[in-house]
Amino acid sequence: MVLVRGGWSDLEPQIVIALHRxxxxxxxxxxxxxxxxxGGVFLLPLVLGALWFRPRSDRSSRRQALLAGAISFALALVLVAALSHAVQRPRPFVVLGFQPLFGHGADSSFPSDHTLLGMALVGPLLWLRPRLGVWLALWAACVGLARVACGVHFPSDVVASxxxxxxxxxxxxLGASFLTDRFDLIRRLAGIDRAPDADSGRQ
Structure with missing residues (x-):
């Protein structure tokens, strides 16, 4: 939590102001x-949905990653809710006294919901299918950077998230592996082969 609750540095406000300008x-x-x-974060589930139905020989490992992403996203929602109540950090436009690029409430700057949820959604794909996941992770990072430029987050909010x-x-x-190993119905409905080898699914 040093990134979030630590003392003010001179650099971070300067980054926000420079990006905003x-x-x-x-x-x-x-x-x-x-x-x-x-709206950038909403592109991620659309792309992942398209990947779910993509007909290729690597479908099983890809769907394993996407199932893990759905579980990760659900857990991230809980984490975001908990952190939003536990941490109170003023938003940059409040502290630095400028108008954000879009209307936004003056609630806690941390966490960056869009960054945390986006990264959690694509994280399993980045781990199991790095060639696919890296582009989506970069997109999620760009969303976070754009929110810094808009004045609603500090860079440390995005990095920590x-x-x-x-x-x-x-x-x-772990949850996706457990579910597909233990429950044949889930595995069959998802179209995932039994006991997929995560390492063989890497690109």
Whole structure:
């Protein structure tokens, strides 16, 4: 929690202000940054849904990763709710006194819900199918960066949230493996082969 609750550094507010000024310098740039910050995370489940139905020989390991992502996402929702109540950190636009690029409540800046949920959703895919997962993880990181530019998060909110996503990701991977090993109905409904080898599924 050092990133979140530690003393103010001179660098972090400067990063927020610099990104915010860059975003507001041109109307089209502001529009694109806001679109990414507010709606970018919703692209992830659409892509993952398309991957679920993608007909290829690696379908079993891919679906194992996507099932783990669903479990990870559900756990991340609980984690976000708990942290939002436990940690109270003013948002950058409140502390630094500027207008955010889109309307937002002055609630806690930490965690970055979009970053934590996005990373938790794609984390298992990043682990089991790195060639696919790395692009989605980069997209989730860009969403977090856009929210910093909009003035609703500090960089440390985004970094800490991305790191925290490792916890639900790990549980999601273990949970998906347990469910598909123990419950044949779940395995058959998901179209996952018995006892998939995670290492052989890596690209």
């Amino acid at each position: 860059w975003a507001v310098a041109q109307p089209i740039r502001s529009f694109l940054v806001v679109m990414l910050a507010e 991305a790191l925290l996503a490792a916890a639900p990701t790990a549980v999601g991977l």
